[in-house]
Every structure is written in structure tokens, then in C-alpha cells.
Amino acid sequence: MKHLHPIPTPLALAAAALLSCGLAAPAAAQSNDELLRELRALKDRVNQLEQQLQAGKTASPATAAPAGQWGMTPEQSQELSRVATKAEALEDSRDESGFKGLKVSGYMDPTFIIDRNQNRAGFQFLSGVGDDGYGYANSTFGAVALDFTKETDSGTRWRLTLVPDRGTQAIMSGANRLVHEASVSVPIDGDDTTRLLAGHVPDWSGYEYAQPTLNKLITHNLLFDFTLPTAYTGAGLELSRGNWVLKGMLANMNSAIKASGERAPVFAWRADHEINEFSGYGMAGLHGKAANFSENLDDGTGTGTAAALPNSRVDLIEIDGWYTRGDLTLNGQISWGRQSRAAIGTATGAMVFDAADLRDAEWKGVSALVAYKLSPRLEGVVRGDALFNKKNGGGLLGYTSSDEVNGIGPELIGRDANGDLIIGSDPQAGVNRYALSFGLNYAVDPSVMFKTEVRFDSASKTVFENVKSNTFVKTNRLFATSLVVSF
Template structure:
């Protein structure tokens, strides 16, 4: 209400009272006092600051120049995002690792740095998946399809199974009804056991005996992949250790793996393979190059592999275990009498690791492989192998130390440590003692055979 109107109202109210109630002089005093009070209130009201005007939409307290600059930044960000998506980078993850390694092998009389050594592609336990350089591309589309390409020159699965290919994995995973049910196709590295192929995920430099000599290398085929709660199941049909089956082998093998994760720190899994694989025993020739078994058996014979593994992590301790069984028809080493026999083997492996400090971890691994039957013979190994200690032992006179039909059982014990230097760098050190029930390790210095061998390794694994 405006001050003038308030004063007039007060006077009108006072005039409305009867004259007899009070004298004119008293009435005037009261009116003056009321007028003075209204005046004081008017001064206080005038002294208060005026209300600030409502901000203009989009300014948020900025100057016009600042608002224009913000608009320009928003436009540039949208353009960069559109360009990022148009070039296919959305959902793309690029990672890699490299692990220059140094290996000393007593019986081989060898001490050398190892990195991308493609001049000798033969797989041995001192020349396996280390000394690698890996580049990994993983792309996921908005629909949930996952495209995966891993390149590993000289040392990947392709180098062993596909004529020296640099492709370690090339696969796509397409969701079917939902993201938990997928069709996984392409070249897929083997999933057997508690150890993985690439060095950044392993605690030691070398692999256990079951990984090296009792597990497949890679599959090329189609897999149904399903996840349900704590269960993860994969089952499929694939070529076994080859990108394309040869003549006479028109059937893929059946492969599967099931994993159960009880929690973040424990779980178990099992795998299987059933079908035909290449039989190196049937491919044997005489000194003139003639096939010794041209009509006895085809070049591919039945293979059965079964394996179970588990892990348990509690506090500073990590425990891993594995048991494997395998057999291949007419693929045993003992065939000196002209008869092909079945190869059969089984093995155990266990690893224990303890975190001494948050960065330093001590590791112990023990392996055992039973390989006596029919002179021995493991997956892909159907001959006496002095580098790996597979097959029958030899005495000083060159004769079989325990008969031509009995293979040697193998043992291995590794002790080592790894040190996490920073988020991307891991130093590894390993001493490994390999032994056998017969003298099966060739000593290249004197040409003889021994029951044991010693290996020392060191590596730096850098990943991003």
C-alpha cells in the first residue's frame, strides 16, 4: 500500500469516532503520533534494496561473451563425437603387451634373450608363449556384437597352427536372444586349464606341463556361449589345431567348457574335446621317405580330452589346481615292431602364490605327467623328444633304458617371484627344475641323456 493512501485511511478512521469520546486536541495528538509512525515505516521501506531482476534463460550468471564461448565449445564437442562415431572408434578398445625374456637352459647349453624368435617355431617348454609382442583390438557395437582381433607375430597360436600367421585370435561374438546368449565364431585360442596363453595374465614365465603338452592350441569354428548367474557355458564344433581340415577329415571336433564362479575369490571349470585329430605316428616314414603305415590307419584318429581346474583366493594367498586326461587312437610312440598303438596320458598341476608385500609375490608350481603307456605319447607328440623329455629314455650305449614300450613319467617344479613395479610393468623371475623317471633330456654338449634339467628365466612384461 502506498504511503499517501495509508495516511488518508488513518485520518478517515479517526474522523469516524464520535466527538464526545475525546477532545479535538487529544485527537490531533494521536493523529500526529500515528503520522510520525507511518513516516518511519515509509523510510525503512525506501531504504531496502530493489529486488534483482530474474536472470535471462541460458546465462547462469555468465557474461554474453562467456555464453557464446560455451555454445561454441558445445558445438565442437558434438562434431568431434559425431566424427568419432563415423570413423568407427566408438566402443573400440586397443591394448597390448610385450615381454622381452632371458632364458638359460642347462642341457641345451643355451643362455639367450628371447623375443619374437620366429626362426625356430618348434614349441618346447623353454620356447613357448613368452618373448611375445601382442596388439589387441576389441570392438563392441551398440547392438552388443563383439569383434576381437589379437595379433602376435611369431609366438601366437597362428604361428603354430597356420603356417606362421600373426593372428592369435580373430573372432566375433553375436548376441542371439539377449546379451547372455551368443554365437561365437572364428579362430579362438584354447581355454583349457587355469593358466592362460598371454604372459601378462600368468604369474610365472613358463607354463605348466599340462598346458604345454596336454592341451590344444586353438580352435576354428562356431561356439554357443551362454551366461546364467554364476554359470558360464560354451559348447561348439570346430577344427582342432588347424584353420582347415585336410583331406579325409570331414568332421569337426566337439569342444566345450563350463565355469562356475562361487564368488569373486573361488570357482572351478571343466573342459572337453572329442573328435579326430592329426596323428603324427601314422605319418611316420622310413629313411627313404616312404610311409611306414600306408594302409593301417588314416592320418586323423580319434582324440578324447577331459580336464578340470579350480582356483581359491583368500587374503594374500592364491591357489590353483588342475587335473587332465587324454588319449589318441594309434598315436603312441612305441611302434618299432610295425604296429600302431593307442597313446594314453594323465597329469596334475598346482600353483600356490603368496603376496609378501602389496607389490611382491612369491610363486611355487608343481607338475606331474604320467606317460608310460606304449612308450609314451602326448597330444601332438608321437616321437621321442629329447628337448622336452618326452618318450623313452636312453642309456650310455644308446639302448632304451627301460624298454622300448615304456615311456618316462615327467615332473617339474618351479619357484619364482613377480614384482609389480607400476600399473603397467611386471618383473618376473623363475627357476625351474624338470625331471623324469628315465634319462630323456638330451645333453647337447656330450650327446648323452640325463634324468633332469635346469632352467632359469627373467622377463619384463609391459602392458597397456
């Protein structure tokens, strides 16, 4: 049983003080002065102890705590409660409206182009791909885009990117369309390392992208424009394993729906490996059947008006790499591709021919880019490309006839009285293509970039048409500027 201890009295405190001051010794041994000094010290000590005792009696938790909560006044505490209630209401409203996990972004890049061979100088912005055909001087720049992405609580990602007239859907169909990407990514395991992909997905090959906010230059390299698919419509998987990201799809290539009688999809894949925070490499490929655009087939009337060919076998493989550290950026890519019965040259060399005369198109290419920041805002860029396409009169993915604007096919020497192209002495040999670009980028602020580019294109034989002089030449020059604004 515990005993209650009485509260100390002043007398008891004095006795304790006497003991502590050594007064237990006989008083006779001290002089009167010494005794007085000790009594005064004892009095001071008693007063000090009484003050401490009184403070202990009057103190309580209610009076010891500061007024208000966490040092706030009652008014401030009430205001905090009101703010917290409003924040909770806003979160509930956001969740009920479907805005949780939603991100909206976009860009536009009005572009000015001077094209020597086409005798054209002016702005290009929101011009449909079908207006002048897809080409290196009329690529995915000069566009406006609005991108919606949303991730649900379960980890499902939903994406819709709208790019009027200049997106993948417009390039595929040649008509004015809006959708650039419409895809979903659904986790199918607990740790988010395996995901289901489905929908309309832009091609993922190479080191360049369609959107100008991710590219150093205005135009694209030769491999991006002429050897890679535009988009896939289908379904597949994405796997994340350590430093590797793997993805593959069974899909239609450059087609939203298969034509009657067409049943075989393509298999498109990509693998990326991050070596460290500064560098990495990737590989991509495609295998299967895709549209064959060979023209001038003889339907038996000699007019070259036969129906389109069925899809033919396509095989594509490319390897790309990147290095970015400090002010320096390096990118590189090599590609190989083949499509059966899609070459420009034929076994007979005739411009109107039977399907039996068709031969395989095959090509190889390389591209490299170097960029260096001359100052925190100013960056210099150099890119060089080479595309080897001589086999069977040339022919690239989607380019199965001579193209005097982009420089594809065998040598061209003029036009006949009907305006048709005249092939040179060897219709069985296509031309090799080269391009060299120099550019400067100036970052006005984090969301505004001003770009300039000077580009030189050439070919091993005369294959570009100079519309002003009505001649065919080996080279072309291009100057471009654009203002890229994003949010």
C-alpha cells in the same frame, strides 16, 4: 469475477501500522512521551514498507537474473557453445571412420633364458616356434602382440589379435604366421545372454593363458604345454545364465582346413561357474578326431617313410579352479586325456613298425599355483606340476615320439652311430614328468612388470639329453627373466 486490488498508499500503510501498534485505543489514556515514542515507531515502520513497495515495483525477470547463462559471462557462454559444436563434430567423424567401440591394446615381453641341458643362455624374443620346436623352454613367451577389439551398436564383438611367430597360428603350422585370434561374437537374443561364436579361437582350457600379462610366471605348467589343444577353427554358441557361462564349438582342432578325406570335426566345450567375487571353477573338454603324428611307420620298404596317418579319436577333460582375495591367489587344475593309436610304444617294441602295431596314448596330470603379495608391488609365486604318462611308452597330445628336450617318452640311454636315439630296456613304459617353479614379480607401474623364475624339471627315468656332456639325465634346470610391457 475477480476484483482488482489497488496498490497500497502510504496513508493506508500508516493506518495499518496504527492498528498494529495499538493506536485504536483512546489517546487520552497515554502520556505525551508514550505517544511520541509510538509515532516514531510508526514512522520507521512506514519507511520500511515504502522501501519494500519500491523494490517490488522496480524488480523484473530480466534484471533479477544474473548476467550470462548459469552464472557465466556472455563470452564464456559463447565458448561453451563452440566446445559443444566441436565435440559433436568429433563424435560424428569418429562414427563415420569406424572408431566407435574400437579398442587397441598390446604387449611385448623380451625374455632371457638359461637352459642347463641345452647349454644355452641368451634372449628369446620373436623367435619362430619352428626355429627350435615348441617346448616348455620355448613356449608363448618372448612375443609381441597387437590386439584389436570392436563392439558395434548392436552388440556384435569383433576381435583380431596379431602375435608374429609366437601365436596359435604359428604353433599350429610350425611356420612364421601372424594371427593368434580372429573371432566374432554375435548376440542372437534381446538380452545378450546367447551369442554366436565363429572364427579362429585360442583354446580355453585350464587356469593359464598364452599371453604373459595374465600369467604369474614366465613359463607355463606341464598341462598347458603338452596336454591341451592350441586353437579351434569353427563355430558355436556362448550362453550366460546366472553365475554360469557355457560355450561350445564344432571345429577343427589345431587346423585351419581339413585334409582331403577328413570330414569329422571335434566338439570343444567349456563351463565356468562363479561361486562369489573371490572364487570360481571351470570345466573344459574336447571330443572328436584330430591329427595323429605317429612317425616311423613302415611303408613296405623298411625305411619308415609311410604317409601320415588319418586323424584319430581324441578325448580330453579338465577341471580348474581359482581363488583370489586380498594378497593371496590360488589356482589348480587336473586333466585327463587319451588319443587312439598315438602312443610312443608299440606292440612289438620296434622303432619302425606297421600301423597295426599302434597303441593308444593316455595321460593324467595335476597343477597347482600359489601367489602372495609380499608388498603392494612385489609378489612371490610357487607352482608345482605332475604329469603321469607311463602307459604304452608314453605319448601326449601332439607328441607321438620320444622328445629328449621336453622329456617325453620311454627311457633314453644314448645315441647310436647314426645319431638315432637308443631306447632303454622297457620301450613299453613312458616316464612321469614333474616340474617345480619359484618366481618373483615386481610391478614397476600398472603397465610394466618385471618377472623372474627358477624352474626345476624332472622325470622318473633318464629322458633329458644334456648336449654338453652327451649324456641322458633325469633332471633339468631353467632360469628366466622377462620384462612385460603392456598398454
